[in-house]
Structure formats: C-alpha cells, structure tokens
Amino acid sequence: NRVPILQHLCVFIAKVAKIRRKQRKSDKAFVPQPCSKRTKTKENSVDSTTSVISITSSSSSTHSGSVVVAGGLNNTSSNNKRFYPGTGAGRGTAENETAAEAAAAADSVAAAKTTTTTKSSAKSAAGRCVATEENETVARSGRGRGVERGKDDKDEATGSESDGGAKLTKGPLNAAYLSACLRTVQKLAIELDVSVDAKSVASREREASGVMSETGCRHYQSYLKEHGYDTYRVIDAYFSACVNKDARLKKAIHCYCFECGSASIQLYACLHCIYFGCRGSHIHSHLRAKKHHVALELSHGTLYCHACRDFIYDSRSREYALINRKLEAKDLQKSLGWQPWIPSAKDSNLLLANPRRRLVRPNQTIGLRGLLNLGATCFMNCIVQALVHTPLLSDYFMSDRHDCGKSSHKCLVCEVSRLFQEFYSGSRSPLSLHRLLHLIWNHAKHLAGYEQQDAHEFFIATLDVLHRHCVKAKAEHESKSNSSSSGSGTNSTSSSTSSYGQCNCIIDQIFTGMLQSDVVCQACKGVSTTFDPFWDISLDLGETTTHGGVTPKTLIDCLERYTRAEHLGSAAKIKCSTCKSYQESTKQFSLRTLPSVVSFHLKRFEHSALIDRKISSFIQFPVEFDMTPFMSEKKNAYGDFRFSLYAVVNHVGTIDTGHYTAYVRHQKDTWVKCDDHVITMASLKQVLDSEGYLLFYHKNVLEYE
Amino acid sequence: MTIFNAVDKFTMMSGDRVKIKDLLSSRLTECGWRDEVRLLCRSILQEKGAISSFTVEQLVTEVTPRARSLVPDAVKKELLIKIRTIFDENEADDIDPEEA
Numbered sequence: 001n002r003v004p005i006l007q008h009l010c011v012f013i014a015k016v017a018k019i020r021r022k023q024r025k026s027d028k029a030f031v032p033q034p035c036s037k038r039t040k041t042k043e044n045s046v047d048s049t050t051s052v053i054s055i056t057s058s059s060s061s062t063h064s065g066s067v068v069v070a071g072g073l074n075n076t077s078s079n080n081k082r083f084y085p086g087t088g089a090g091r092g093t094a095e096n097e098t099a100a101e102a103a104a105a106a107d108s109v110a111a112a113k114t115t116t117t118t119k120s121s122a123k124s125a126a127g128r129c130v131a132t133e134e135n136e137t138v139a140r141s142g143r144g145r146g147v148e149r150g151k152d153d154k155d156e157a158t159g160s161e162s163d164g165g166a167k168l169t170k171g172p173l174n175a176a177y178l179s180a181c182l183r184t185v186q187k188l189a190i191e192l193d194v195s196v197d198a199k200s201v202a203s204r205e206r207e208a209s210g211v212m213s214e215t216g217c218r219h220y221q222s223y224l225k226e227h228g229y230d231t232y233r234v235i236d237a238y239f240s241a242c243v244n245k246d247a248r249l250k251k252a253i254h255c256y257c258f259e260c261g262s263a264s265i266q267l268y269a270c271l272h273c274i275y276f277g278c279r280g281s282h283i284h285s286h287l288r289a290k291k292h293h294v295a296l297e298l299s300h301g302t303l304y305c306h307a308c309r310d311f312i313y314d315s316r317s318r319e320y321a322l323i324n325r326k327l328e329a330k331d332l333q334k335s336l337g338w339q340p341w342i343p344s345a346k347d348s349n350l351l352l353a354n355p356r357r358r359l360v361r362p363n364q365t366i367g368l369r370g371l372l373n374l375g376a377t378c379f380m381n382c383i384v385q386a387l388v389h390t391p392l393l394s395d396y397f398m399s400d401r402h403d404c405g406k407s408s409h410k411c412l413v414c415e416v417s418r419l420f421q422e423f424y425s426g427s428r429s430p431l432s433l434h435r436l437l438h439l440i441w442n443h444a445k446h447l448a449g450y451e452q453q454d455a456h457e458f459f460i461a462t463l464d465v466l467h468r469h470c471v472k473a474k475a476e477h478e479s480k481s482n483s484s485s486s487g488s489g490t491n492s493t494s495s496s497t498s499s500y501g502q503c504n505c506i507i508d509q510i511f512t513g514m515l516q517s518d519v520v521c522q523a524c525k526g527v528s529t530t531f532d533p534f535w536d537i538s539l540d541l542g543e544t545t546t547h548g549g550v551t552p553k554t555l556i557d558c559l560e561r562y563t564r565a566e567h568l569g570s571a572a573k574i575k576c577s578t579c580k581s582y583q584e585s586t587k588q589f590s591l592r593t594l595p596s597v598v599s600f601h602l603k604r605f606e607h608s609a610l611i612d613r614k615i616s617s618f619i620q621f622p623v624e625f626d627m628t629p630f631m632s633e634k635k636n637a638y639g640d641f642r643f644s645l646y647a648v649v650n651h652v653g654t655i656d657t658g659h660y661t662a663y664v665r666h667q668k669d670t671w672v673k674c675d676d677h678v679i680t681m682a683s684l685k686q687v688l689d690s691e692g693y694l695l696f697y698h699k700n701v702l703e704y705e
Numbered sequence: 706m707t708i709f710n711a712v713d714k715f716t717m718m719s720g721d722r723v724k725i726k727d728l729l730s731s732r733l734t735e736c737g738w739r740d741e742v743r744l745l746c747r748s749i750l751q752e753k754g755a756i757s758s759f760t761v762e763q764l765v766t767e768v769t770p771r772a773r774s775l776v777p778d779a780v781k782k783e784l785l786i787k788i789r790t791i792f793d794e795n796e797a798d799d800i801d802p803e804e805a
Binding site for chain 1: 735
C-alpha cells in the first residue's frame with residue numbers, strides 16, 4: 001500500500017528539486033532584468049523579485065518550443081490537451097514563469113494522483129516528465145483549464161491542485177501579482193464581513209480604540225506611515241494564513257529561504273521587499289544588510305521588529321490577521337485555530353475594579369450547594385445540579401454574559417444566572433429553588449403542581465424555556481440598541497437566527513446537535529435525507545423485536561441499536577421522491593453534528609397499552625468514549641468526538657413513586673452525590689455502578705467557532 | 706529536497722498542513738505541554754531577566770531544545786499516523802472515480 005505513495009513522492013521530489021536546480025542555475029547565469037518594479041521598492045528588492053521570475057529563463061532559451069502536453073486527469077479526449085507555442089527567451093518572462101509553475105502544479109497533481117490506470121493521461125504526462133527530465137516539459141493540467149473556463153469547482157477534493165494551476169496565469173511573485181492578490185484578499189474579506197461577521201469586526205474596532213490597544217513599536221509605526229497595511233495584509237493572507245488554493249500553491253512554491261533554500265518550519269518574510277529567510281542568521285543578515293526593520297514570522301503570523309529585536313503586537317494588524325485566519329478556516333471548512341484571549345474593555349475594567357482573586361484548590365467545596373426539597377421537587381434539584389456542573393454553562397453565566405433588559409424576576413435565564421452566583425458564593429447552606437420552580441410553572445404549564453414529575457421532561461422543558469428567553473432577551477436587546485445607536489446594529493439581526501432555523505443562543509450552542517435520518521427506498525435505492533435538531537438522545541432499553549430479542553447491556557449497545565438501519569415494513573410504505581411510488585424502505589439515523597454536551601436518556605419508563613413498568617436492568621456506561629462510529633461522516637480525519645461523563649441522574653423506586661439523585665463531577669476525578677440538601681463524596685465506581693437514567697457527557701476538545 | 710519537504714509541500718497545497726498544525730496545537734495544549742513551556746520560559750526569565758541584553762532570540766534558543774524534548778511520544782505518533790492516513794486517503798480517492 002505504501003509503495004505507490006513513495007514512488008510518487010519521489011517523482012514529486014525530483015520535480016521540485018529540478019525546478020530548484022534550474023532556478024539556482026539561472027540565478028547565477030542571468031543578470032537580473034527588472035521587469036516590473038514595485039512602486040516603492042528600491043533596487044534591493046529587484047534582485048529578489050527577478051530571482052523568482054527567472055526560474056525558467058535558462059531552460060526555455062535552450063529548448064524553445066519544447067513546451068507542452070497536457071494531462072487531463074481522467075479526461076481522455078484530446079480536446080483537453082492544450083499546446084503552448086514555444087516561448088523565446090526574450091519574450092515575457094512572466095509566461096515562462098507560468099509554464100514552470102504549471103509544471104510544478106502538474107507535478108503536485110501527479111503526486112496526488114497516486115495510482116491511476118494506464119489509460120489516464122495524467123500518468124503518461126507524469127511519466128513523460130520523468131523521461132524527458134532534461135527537457136523542459138511543461139505539463140498543464142487539463143482539468144485546470146476546465147475550471148478556469150467554467151469557473152465552477154464542483155469537485156473540491158480532487159480539483160484542488162489543478163484549480164490552483166488555473167489561476168497561475170496571473171503571473172509571478174512580484175509587485176503586480178501581489179497587488180492582484182491584495183484585491184482578492186480585500187474582496188474575500190468584504191464577502192466575509194457581509195456574510196459572517198460584520199458585528200464582531202465592528203466590536204473589535206471599538207475594543208481596539210479602547211483600553212487594550214497596541215500599536216507595535218515606533219519602527220513599525222514609521223513603516224506603516226510609509227507602506228501602509230497592504231503589504232502586511234497580503235503577505236499574511238498568502239504566506240501565513242493561505243486564504244485560498246492559489247495562496248496555498250504560491251506558498252508551497254515560493255516559500256523557502258532565499259539564503260539556504262530550505263522550507264524550514266520558521267520562515268520570516270521581509271515586509272519591505274520580497275524576501276524569505278529562515279529564523280536566525282538568514283533573515284537577520286538580510287534585515288541588517290538592507291536596513292529593513294519589519295518582518296513577518298510565517299508559521300504563526302507574528303510581526304518581528306529587527307531594530308527592537310523583539311516580536312511586536314499591533315491591534316489593527318491583528319484584526320487583519322484574524323480576518324485572514326477566518327478566510328482560511330472558511331476555505332478549508334475547518335474551525336478557527338487557537339486564538340489568544342484578549343479581554344474586552346468591560347472585562348479589563350471589571351478585573352481592575354475587583355483585584356481580589358479566589359484560588360480554587362483541590363478538595364474545596366466552592367461550587368457545591370445542597371438544594372432543599374420543596375415537596376417532591378427532587379426531579380428539579382437533580383437537573384439543576386447537572387446544569388450547574390456543566391462547564392460551558394458555568395463559563396457563560398460566571399462571565400455574566402446574559403444581558404437582559406427587563407426586570408430579572410420574570411426571566412428564567414436571569415434566575416439561572418443568579419443561581420450560579422449563589423452556588424459559587426462560598427456559602428454552604430442549602431438553597432431553595434422556589435423562584436425557579438415558580439418560573440417553570442409559569443412557562444411550562446404541564447409541569448405545574450405538587451406532583452412527582454419526570455426529570456427528563458423537566459430537563460427538556462427547562463432547556464426550551466431558557467432557549468425561548470435567550471432568543472427573546474437578545475431580540476429585545478437588539479431592538480433597543482438599534483434604536484439607540486442605529487449605525488452599529490443594522491446587520492445584527494441576521495446573526496441571531498442562522499440557517500436551519502437554529503439560533504446561536506447559549507443553550508443551542510451547548511446542547512443542540514443535528515440528527516440525520518436517511519430513508520432508503522427498497523425499490524430504487526434512492527436516499528432521502530432529512531436533518532433534525534436534537535437536545536438529547538433517547539435510547540430504548542427493551543428487547544429488540546427484529547434482531548432476535550437481544551437486550552442492550554451497555555450504552556454503546558443502545559447507540560448501535562439507535563443508529564442501525566431499520567426496516568420500516570410493508571405496513572409503513574413511504575412515497576419515494578425518486579420513483580414517485582409508495583415503497584417499502586429502511587430508515588437509518590446517524591449523528592450529523594454533535595453538541596458540546598450530549599445527554600442520553602435511557603428510557604427506563606415503559607408506557608404501553610398493557611402495562612406501565614420501569615426497566616431497572618443494568619446498563620453499563622463508560623467514563624470516556626468516542627462518538628465517531630455514530631457520526632454521519634466517519635471519514636472526517638480531523639473531527640474529534642471524544643466525550644467524558646460529568647453527570648448522572650438516577651431514579652430509585654417504582655414507576656409511580658420514587659426519588660431522584662444526581663452524581664456530578666465536581667473537579668477532575670472528584671465526584672459528589674447530590675441528594676437534595678445532602679451532598680456527599682462519591683467514588684467513580686459508585687457512579688459507574690449506579691443505574692443511570694440521564695447521562696451527561698461533555699466534549700473533551702472544543703473547537704473555535 | 707527530502708521526503709520531509711515533499712510531504713510538507715504536498716500537505717501545504719491540499720490544506721491539510723494547517724489542519725495538522727491545528728491538531729498538533731490542540732494536542733499540545735491538552736497534554737499540558739503549552740503550560741510546561743510557559744513555566745519554563747518564566748523560570749528562565751526570572752533567572753536572567755535582570756540582564757537587560759537578554760533578547761527573545763536568546764530565550765528561544767534556550768527554550769527550544771528543552772521544549773522539543775517535552776513533546777510526548779504519543780503526540781508525535783498520532784501525528785505521524787494522521788499524516789500517513791492523509792496520504793492513504795488521497796490514494797483511495799484517486800482509485801475510486803477511475804475504477805468505478
């Protein structure tokens with residue numbers, strides 16, 4: 001299995017090395033000819049510019065007219081082959097450059113397309129490259145042209161390299177090209193602003209003018225006066241963050257040390273001229289020799305000032321960098337990488353005003369409060385304990401992020417916010433939840449009264465009410481801020497309700513996942529897929545009817561059963577959208593997206609026509625587990641779906657009468673049992689040996705945005 | 706040009722490199738490496754901070770070898786496996802459309 005990869009890597013290595021050799025040769029052989037000077041650069045930038053440009057000059061002069069061949073990857077028709085007329089040495093170097101880069105692009109394609117059939121022209125193209133190594137064979141990707149003409153990239157995954165090739169006609173790495181890049185970046189940034197994040201940019205700009213504004217050093221300030229932000233912006237967008245395919249290709253081809261030729265891990269780009277150099281002596285000797293001050297460290301995108309001998313931080317540059325990182329994340333459909341926390345003006349003022357800090361040590365009880373039973377309200381107490389110990393929820397409420405204009409005694413979110421304050425106040429006396437209960441009664445009528453209620457029902461009702469209040473508070477807050485400052489809040493309404501009808505209130509951010517159900521028609525095998533949001537996953541515990549009466553014994557068993565394809569039978573025929581007739585079909589659930597907190601509801605209470613009963617069978621559940629097998633897209637190489645248990649709600653008693661308790665994780669490896677007002681230490685074994693009714697799992701690794 | 710460079714360039718073009726980098730940085734945070742290195746920097750600065758000529762470069766040269774040795778083997782192994790699967794998958798993707 002490994003052999004073809006190695007083979008193609010070797011081909012790839014040979015190709016790139018060849019280009020490098022030629023390049024170095026041409027560097028020596030040719031007197032640099034300035035072709036397009038940057039407006040502001042002095043003569044020192046010219047040599048570096050031309051050193052890139054003259055990659056193919058030497059070879060094309062000796063082999064003028066030996067260009068060609070096209071490798072459509074799976075296009076066998078000759079129409080896709082594109083013949084280039086021979087380019088003389090004197091004629092535009094830009095064209096030669098294009099050819100050489102196309103060769104590199106095609107090489108990368110060849111490297112990517114590992115084992116292709118003999119029919120594939122890609123292989124023949126690659127083969128020819130190897131055979132005629134001394135000639136300058138330029139392979140142009142056929143698909144690349146197609147993309148260029150058609151301007152649509154249907155096939156992202158396979159078309160990526162060749163698409164990059166298509167854009168190469170724009171020219172070499174010089175000032176003109178960079179200004180073209182700058183336009184691309186600006187355009188992309190504008191698109192991003194409108195579609196995604198106009199609000200946060202606005203708020204960041206406000207912050208920037210506030211307390212924590214950073215302006216780099218005086219050298220950077222004078223650099224900015226002369227050059228502005230454009231160079232920084234485009235270098236960052238193309239060689240540090242790589243906002244699109246073209247940028248990635250450019251980086252792969254041009255990003256190497258001009259001194260030693262290695263593409264080592266930490267490269268610096270001079271922001272005064274076109275120059276890349278390794279960390280240490282290479283970039284330093286350049287900066288010293290040319291008296292340039294500012295360079296950009298490319299692997300992290302940090303600015304470096306040679307005069308100060310230090311890294312510098314400038315808030316406006318950082319904003320551009322963030323936009324570039326967002327563009328990159330969007331282009332690659334990944335989450336934003338780690339970003340440092342920069343306190344807002346409000347945060348820093350609060351921290352300054354309250355200098356007293358509380359150190360949380362192990363074995364401390366802060367965050368634990370017993371809850372009084374107000375008459376069969378244990379169903380509420382156990383859910384509140386689980387919610388209070390949800391890390392993300394406590395982060396939200398403890399940082400006082402709920403902003404509700406109206407009087408707090410009507411809003412459930414405000415009440416929960418107050419509860420968090422109570423839990424962490426340090427007091428050890430039990431709390432009474434009468435206000436919370438009253439609010440729930442008002443908003444979820446079916447739970448009102450002094451009867452025993454189902455904890456799961458209460459949990460869902462609470463989430464629902466909290467969610468509704470969050471949406472309402474947000475809408476009110478926005479309409480208020482809109483009327484007061486009409487300028488800033490114009491496009492904020494779009495962010496409150498995004499696609500899928502899912503909002504981004506804290507409840508949805510933490511608890512909402514997406515369930516995918518695929519109904520497969522048995523006649524035509526057509527699949528119709530629907531997506532449904534969920535807050536929890538309810539799992540059947542009884543005997544399966546179809547698979548020989550097996551009873552699940554573990555949580556994993558239950559989940560396997562939940563995600564198994566289910567035959568809907570002849571009694572439940574569904575109209576198939578493809579073959580337009582009623583057909584038997586199978587239905588299968590899978591998890592499209594997972595929330596940060598997954599709660600499992602084990603259906604221990606069985607209500608049937610004949611009998612209502614409680615299933616007390618032992619279901620084993622893990623402390624940590626990986627949800628990847630139950631996801632819709634298992635092949636996602638970067639998704640991390642590991643979860644850890646942090647709360648378990650138990651029910652003791654019968655279906656008619658009983659008592660709820662909760663085990664919650666208080667600190668790492670410290671578990672406590674919450675039984676109304678009594679809180680006792682518990683071991684992990686006790687937790688895992690308990691029956692389990694509601695299980696709460698928290699995602700181990702959270703993604704940014 | 707080494708195999709290392711080729712892998713580097715290839716992943717750079719496919720965009721996998723950034724994702725691998727993200728994965729690495731989250732693993733290093735998870736395993737506490739980031740905190741360890743932070744403490745290391747802090748202790749060095751406390752030791753030598755009095756010397757006014759002590760620069761970032763000197764700090765980096767001093768920290769780098771120690772920080773490198775602190776990276777857990779499990780993290781290195783996982784990344785290696787990940788890079789390998791990326792190449793395997795690319796191969797699988799290529800075979801599919803041609804033979805189907």
